[in-house]
Amino acid sequence: MTGTAAGDPVTWDDLHIGASAAPRVDAPLTITDFVRYQGASGDMNPIHHDPEFARRAGYEQPFSVGMLAAGRAASYVTDWLGPQNVRGFGVRFREQAWPGDVLTYTGRVSARREENGERLVDLEIGCTRQTGGEHLTAWATVVVGT
Amino acid sequence: MRVELGKVREFARATGSSHPEHIEGEHPVSPVTFLQTAAFWRTPANEALPAGRDMRRVLHASVEFVFPKGPPRAGTRLTGQQRIEKEWTKTGRRGGRLDFVLVVTDYTDEKGDLVAHVRNTTVVTAKPTGATA
Numbered sequence: 001m002t003g004t005a006a007g008d009p010v011t012w013d014d015l016h017i018g019a020s021a022a023p024r025v026d027a028p029l030t031i032t033d034f035v036r037y038q039g040a041s042g043d044m045n046p047i048h049h050d051p052e053f054a055r056r057a058g059y060e061q062p063f064s065v066g067m068l069a070a071g072r073a074a075s076y077v078t079d080w081l082g083p084q085n086v087r088g089f090g091v092r093f094r095e096q097a098w099p100g101d102v103l104t105y106t107g108r109v110s111a112r113r114e115e116n117g118e119r120l121v122d123l124e125i126g127c128t129r130q131t132g133g134e135h136l137t138a139w140a141t142v143v144v145g146t
Numbered sequence: 147m148r149v150e151l152g153k154v155r156e157f158a159r160a161t162g163s164s165h166p167e168h169i170e171g172e173h174p175v176s177p178v179t180f181l182q183t184a185a186f187w188r189t190p191a192n193e194a195l196p197a198g199r200d201m202r203r204v205l206h207a208s209v210e211f212v213f214p215k216g217p218p219r220a221g222t223r224l225t226g227q228q229r230i231e232k233e234w235t236k237t238g239r240r241g242g243r244l245d246f247v248l249v250v251t252d253y254t255d256e257k258g259d260l261v262a263h264v265r266n267t268t269v270v271t272a273k274p275t276g277a278t279a
Contacts, residue, residue, distance in 0.1 A: 026162065040153075040160035042185030045201045057202035058276020066206045067182055071161030074178035083167040083175040086217060090210035090265075140178075143216075 010081060012112075012144045015121045020108040021080045026072065029064055029101045037068040064097040066136065073125050073138045076105040081142045087120065088141035094134040102130040110139075119144045147187040149176050151220040157183060173219040178211060181253065181264055184226050194228035194249050202274040207246065207267040218261050224253040231265070242272040 034048045046053040047062060054062045070091040078086060097103060104127070111122040125138035154176045158168035167175050190197075211217075218224060232248040246269050253262040 037160045040157045041182045043182065045204075047201055053202070054276070057274040067179060067209070068161070070209065071157070071177060071179045075158075075161050075163035075165070078163060078165055078168070078178065083163075083165055083177070084216045086178050086213060088210070088212045089178045090208065092208045093206055 010144070012119050015109050015112060015144060017109050017112065020106065021076070024076050024105040026103050026105070029097060029099055029103065031062060031099055033068060034062065034065050037065050037071065041065075041067060043067065061099065064099075064101070064135075066091070066093040069097060069103055069127050069135055070138065072103070073105055073127055073136065074140075076107060077123060077125065077140045077142065080107065081121075081144070085143045085145065086140060087143055089138065090140075091136050091138045093136050095129070097129055097135045101135075103135060104128050104130075107140075147184055147224050147226060149180070149218050149220050149222045149224065153183060154180065154220045173221045175219055176217045178217055179209070180217065181211065181226075181251070181262055182209075184251065184253075187226070188228075192227055194230045195247065199270065202276075203271045205269045205271065205275050207269050208265075209267070210265040212263040214260060218253075218255070222261065223256055224261060225255075226251050226253045238271070244272075245270045 031049055038044055038048060043065065047057055048065045049062050051061055073091065074089055077089065106126040107123050109121050110124045113120055121142055121144055123140040123142065125140060127135045127138070129135055151172065154174055155169055157180050158177050161177055161179065163177060168177055228249055228251045230247060231250045234246050236244045236246065238244050246267060248265060248267045251264045252260060255261050
């Protein structure tokens with residue numbers, strides 16, 4: 001395991017293939033989390049906060065905004081290796097997450113290389129529900145300065 | 147669009163980051179997925195998808211961000227232009243039709259240099275998404 005807290009120096013030597021950050025376990029999701037994200041992002045799809053609209057779409061209640069956990073997965077990466085170092089980040093959405101779900105984020109180094117004088121690591125990021133179901137999978141490419 | 151200081155802080159908070167590089171100073175680094183806030187700047191002139199899609203039938207499939215020099219800092223003025231790169235159809239597990247669309251947005255700075263390349267794939271389902279799940 002390598003450093004995890006914001007500001008912890010993580011070096012190129014630390015980031016061998018298979019190196020991982022400590023998992024992050026978030027507090028249970030609330031509709032307030034969805035609303036705060038929707039207000040911040042400008043995505044006002046009512047399926048994430050309007051119970052009647054969600055029912056008309058075939059759901060028992062509103063479900064989480066995929067981009068909320070995507071953003072939190074990105075924060076997990078930037079807390080680990082620094083905001084300005086990210087060169088790429090991608091997410092594939094899997095099963096929906098619901099109010100009360102506890103999401104756990106994990107990350108490990110899957111590849112490393114030098115390109116144009118920069119040292120880059122590729123990361124595999126997971127985000128699973130308390131059921132074990134995958135909410136999303138993500139990847140990131142990050143420059144390592146030291 | 148202008149990468150705005152207050153918006154960067156608001157977005158960092160909403161996505162669970164308190165990293166000082168997202169918060170401190172006049173020009174903090176914007177969060178990795180911050181360019182989703184371009185929703186506030188879209189107009190018919192720079193938007194690829196028609197407005198008014200039935201949101202009961204839309205799901206987000208994937209998104210990718212590429213930053214040649216890292217995410218833009220607050221204060222940067224960006225110009226974004228969307229285009230539809232690809233459209234395709236699949237049959238879902240329950241036999242329903244799934245219409246995928248990949249929308250690509252390139253963001254350039256005042257000098258015309260590419261700052262970010264964003265790829266968003268959404269799906270439109272035949273029925274409301276909860277009925278097909």
